[in-house]
Amino acid sequence: MATQFTLExxxxILREGSGDSAGLDGDFAEIEFETLGYESLALLETTSRIKREFGVTLDDDAVVAATTPQQLVDLVNTALLADAQAP
Incomplete structure (x- = not known):
């Protein structure tokens, strides 16, 4: 199982699930998802893909509260760390 989730x-996953956005080129870590053209429904689809690929379940409210890619990456990594430390 993966131990780290990256911006890459x-x-x-965003490109595979919701289509390409020119905003994903270059440094997009701190650009709000709304500005990038990704709405909450696209993010929920993204978290479904993250769950299948990385084995973590994210709280829907926490995902919606993550307004930038970096915040979502941090959320996934926190969940991965918690899963790794669980007995």
């Missing part, structure tokens, strides 16, 4: 992982 997120970029790939």
């Amino acid at each position: 992982d997120l970029r790939r």
